[in-house]
Amino acid sequence: MxxxxxxxxxxxxxxxxxxxxxxxxxxxxxxxxxxxxxxxxxxxxxxxxxxxxxxxxxxxxxxxxxxxxxxxxxxxAKSFNDPNVPVSWKEKRKQRDELLAKTEERLAKMEEAANRRKNKKAKKLTTINDKIENDSSLKEFVEAMKPSNQSKSWANDEVVNTDGAPTNDKLEEALGLKNSTKSQLEKPPVVTYKGDESDDEYDDFAIKKDQNIDADEKMVPLSKENNEQMVTLADSGVENMDVDKSEGAGIQDENGGKDGTDNQDEEVDDLEWFKSKRKRIIDGEDNQVSDPQKKSVEIVQPAKDETGIEESDEADENVEVEEPKHELTLEEKHIDKILITGRLFLRNILYSSTEDDFTRLFSPFGPLKEVHIAVDTKTGKSKGFAYIQFENSKNAVKAYIQLDKQIFQGRLLHILPGETKKEHKLDEFELKNMPLKKQRLLKKKYEASKADFTWNSLYMNSDAVLDSVATQLGISKNELIDPHNSSSAVKQALAEAHVIGDVRSYFESKGVDLTKFSEKERDDRVILVKNFQYGTTKEEIGELFATYGELNRVLMPPAGTIAIVEFRDAPAARVAFNKLSFRRLGKSIIYLEKGPKNLFTKPADKSDSINIEETVKDVKVTTEDILERKGDDVKSDSEDDDDDINNFGPTTSIFVKNLNFSTTTSSLTDFFKVYPGFIVAVIKTKPDTKHPGRTLSMGFGFVEFKTKEQANAALRGLDGQILDGHKLQLKISNRVGSMGDNNSKTKNKKAKNGKIIVKNLPFEATRKDVFELFNSFGSLKSVRVPKKFDKSARGFAFVEFSTAKEASSAMDQLQGVHLLGRRLVLDFAEKESDDVEAEIEKMTRKTISQAKSRELAELREGNSGKRKLELEDEDEY
The missing domain is CATH 3.30.70.330 (RRM (RNA recognition motif) domain)
Known part of the structure; x- marks a missing residue:
């Protein structure tokens, strides 16, 4: 820690x-x-x-x-997530209160759910009972369909019989059971059945009743006359009835069966037959014998296919108590949001922390898409917070869990889920409506910021190279490159080699480490500007990039074919890179490439800067002073402008940003000329492609004053003022001239021998072209261009110099040179062995390897040919 x-x-x-x-x-x-x-x-x-x-x-x-x-x-110190950190009494009390509140809330919800379930069940039963009571047909049906063990056989008295059939009350009167006491029931009554009577007609029967009928008493038949069968009460299903009790007991036979005895071989009367048929409907539903002491108050709801009623008690019994809904904690909400955005917001970071520090901290969790530290555009200092964008949101969650509230650079790192980055992207509909050329340009711009591979860092426009060499030699480009001469390509390559040598010397004198170009890691603050036309000045490059942020330095060699721009802040550099990629500058389209990290070995000089924010002196100019001096100063300036404009020393310019596009040079002049020392005001414009001959404002300009003090006074007075509805942003700008040549010796690579292999050679290149290209750098021993069996070049060559020093010099000068449009790749060839035996062994291994490869190829060809022959034989036969 x-x-x-x-x-x-x-x-x-x-x-x-x-x-x-x-x-x-x-x-x-x-x-x-x-x-x-x-x-x-x-x-x-x-x-x-x-x-x-x-x-x-x-x-x-x-x-x-x-x-x-x-x-x-x-x-x-220990972090918050350290398990060894004791919990404070305040935190314990907070946790206890939270637990108590959650418990009370859970119990209240459970009680509410139970009451709701109880009320729902009571309401449902009440609704069913009311429906049965109001509907006489339904009531009769329910009473008829009740199991015999849940109702008395005579409990149907109150049901209205619409068919005129005798009710249970009449049956009881006929049986003599109504208003009888238990003491009077001593012997089982006998019911006589007359077989010649109709099944649909019922008569009243006179039955002799004995008192004290015993449940276990056996039934004795009295007699048989005229084929009449005697049936006892036990046979009819009436046994152990207590008429004094309000609740009905279940009807059982003497064998303890649920139904009355139903012998298929014996004839039964209509009452027994009806009861047996009625009870069989319920037999499949409920085979349990009810307790005789149990009150018959519950109504068993029949199935849907029997009664048509869908509701049942099972639905009420299955009502579960609603569990309290789980509320997401703040930590879980943060994790859910990070899974969506994959972006982290960091607070309480060190103000001197760099993007590299956070890259090293978060890269172990997964690949990073972007690391952004918010900086103040005026001071260039960090604001104390940053954003980390992961390619995979799951990696962002891991980083959040492990690094939140951890100690980093002496501070407690506070991590929160970041909002999704706002990107202004065109949808597919807008892209389809654009011209194909515009679509390709937008695609190039989008891919440029993400490209890691660069094939040539010191690439230069070939036309600009020839213009530069022709200017240095004092001749025209036509004289330098003769279209009728076969060696024009070689001359162009030599010219490019000369320019590259000058560029290398200039960059090394400015503290540029050229060996860093081969490294993969890139710095967002450094931008290489390439492919602009010859004659583009350093000031034009600086003004183009200065609109997006403060520049530390702008380096352009005297040849004027390439430039390096370094921004003070990485965010501004990223914006400039995205906006200016493949943008037209003059007659060419500029190519941008991010420079390598640690490219500069020394800090920037003042001479390398375009816009330097000077320390403004505390000079306060009041409105009264301006008005008092306005008449005399402006008048004297206007009278002596022509005489004095070339007499004063170096002037100071103010860079004016955020101008209204409708603001003209005259209105800008009127706005600044009230200050003493004013010379001229210029608004930068560009041609209007839609209206040829017209120009469009670029939104910025320059105002020049005689001295730095006068420019500072104007800056203090007018910075942030409103002109044509826009708030102006002013900065001090110093213009510097072109730098002179600074020749420094380059470090030559050491070579063990003088032999060079030239790769990526154009197939059109001949041995003569290679010889003329390398002959300018030393004495050549041999030049060999290997060829194929058709005598065409194989794409590489070998050049051997007399000394290793000459080979090293050629390597330095020709590295990155283009011949016939292809970039040559140079490398030292392997030294030939002086030992004859070692050379023979090497050739033997090479021959064996070639023989094996040839045998394998023949085997493959033979197998394919064999299959073809077999197919041909099959076709013939």
């Missing part, structure tokens, strides 16, 4: 004294002195160091030492 906790601090110590005291062991990034609500010190503090080693050294050095007369204790 790079953060320490200090205990036992004197009560009168503040943050400044603590910082000075602990800065002895490293760079202090944060000092947090804990205080009470009344501002009194609690006598402990947290000190943050940039490096972990500095914090460890501070613990060893300061622990147990004294501040004045107070002995302090210094230990490494």
């Amino acid at each position: 790079s953060r320490v906790i200090v205990k036992g601090i004197p009560s009168y110590y503040d943050e400044t004294k603590l910082r000075d005291h602990f800065a002895e062991k490293g760079v202090v990034t944060d000092v947090k002195l804990k205080r009470k609500n009344n501002g009194e010190s609690r006598r402990f503090a947290f000190i943050g160091y940039k490096e972990i080693k500095d914090a460890e050294d501070a613990v060893k050095f300061f622990n147990g030492s004294f501040i004045d007369t107070s002995r302090i204790t210094v230990e490494l």
Whole structure:
């Protein structure tokens, strides 16, 4: 950890004294002195160091030492996620209150659900009962379909019989059971059935009743006359009935069966037959015998196919208690949002932290898409927060879980889910309506910012190279390149080699490490500008890029074929790169490439800058002073303009941004000429392609003053003022002339021998072209261009110099040269062995390898030919 906790601090110590005291062991990034609500010190503090080693050294050095007369204790601080950190009493009380509140809420919801279920069930039963009571037909049907074990056989008295059939009351009167007591039932009654009567007619039967009918008493038939069968009450299903009780008992036979005895071999009367038929309907539904003591108050709802009623008690019984809905915690909400955006928002970061620091911190979790630190456009300093964009959102979640509230560079890193980056992209409909050329240009711009591969960092426009060489030689381009001469391609390659040599020398003199171009890591702040036409000045390049942010330096060699632009802030550089990629500048389209990291070995010089924000002196110019001096100064300036414009020293210009496109040069002049020292105001314009002959404002301009003090006074007075509805942004701009040649010696590569292999050679190139190209750099021993069996070039050549020094010089000068439109790739060839035996062994291995490859190829061809022959034989036969 790079953060320490200090205990036992004197009560009168503040943050400044603590910082000075602990800065002895490293760079202090944060000092947090804990205080009470009344501002009194609690006598402990947290000190943050940039490096972990500095914090460890501070613990060893300061622990147990004294501040004045107070002995302090210094230990490494722990993060919030450390399991060894004790929970404070305040946090414990908070957790207990939260748990109690959740429990009460859960119980309240469960009670509410139970009441709702109870009310629902009661309401449902009430609705069914009301429906049955109001519908006589339905009531009769339900009563008829009840199981016999849940109702009395005579409980059907109150049901209205629409068919005129005798009710249960009449049957009881006929049986003599109504208003009878248990003591009167001693013997089972006998029911006589007359077989010659109709089944649909019922008569009243006179039955002799015995008292005290025993449930286990056996039934004895009385007699048989005229084939009449005697049936006992036990046979009819009436047994052990207690007429004094209001609840009905189930009807059982003497064998304990649920139904009355139904012998198929014996004849039964109509009552028994009806009862048996009625009970069989329920037999398949419920075979259980009800308890005789159980009250028959529950109504068993029949199935849907029997009664047509869909509702059942099972639906009520299956009502579950609603569980309390799980509410997402703040941590879970953050994780869900990160899974959607894949972007992290970092707070409380060190103001001196760089994007590389966060790249190293977050790259172990997965590939990063973008690292962005918010900076102040005026000061160029960090605002204290940053954004991290991951390619995979799951990696962002891992980083959030592991790094949130961790100590980084002495500060507690606070991570929150970031909002989705706003990107102005065209949809497919808008793209389809654009011309094909515009679509390709937009595609190139989009791919340019993501391209990692660059085939030639020092690429130059071939036309600009020839113009540069022709200008240096004082001849025309036609004289330099003769179209009728066969060696024109060689001359162009030599001219390019000469220009590349000058460019290398210039860049090395400015502190550019050319070896970094071969590395893969790129710096967003450095941009290589290529493929612009010859004659483009350094100021034009600077003005083009300065509209997007502050520039540290702009380097352009005297040849004027390539430039390097370094921004102060990476965000501004990224915006400029995206906006200016493949943009037309003059007659050419510029190519942009991100420069490698650590390209510069020394800081920028003032001569390499285009726009430098000077320290403005505290010169306050009031409106009264301006009005007093307005008449005399403006008048004298206008009278002596022609005489004095060339007499004063170097002028100072103000760069004016955010101009209204309708603002003219005259209105800008009127706006600035009230200040003393005003010379001229210019608004940058560009040709209007839609209206030839007209120009369009570019939204910025320059105002020139005689001295720097006068320019500073105008800047202080007019910066932020409104002109034509736009708030102006002013900055000091210094114009510098072109740099002279600065010849420095390049470091030549060492070669073991003088033999060079030339790769990527055009197939049209001949041995003569290669010889003329390399002959300018030294004495050649041999030039060999291998050819195929048809005598065409194989795309590479070997050039051998007399000495290794000449080969190294040629390598330096011709690296990156183009011949017939193809970039030559040069490398030192392997040195031939002096040992004859080693050479023979090498050739033997090579021959064996070639023989094996040939045998394998013949085998493949033979197999394919064999298959063809077999097919031909089959066709013949």
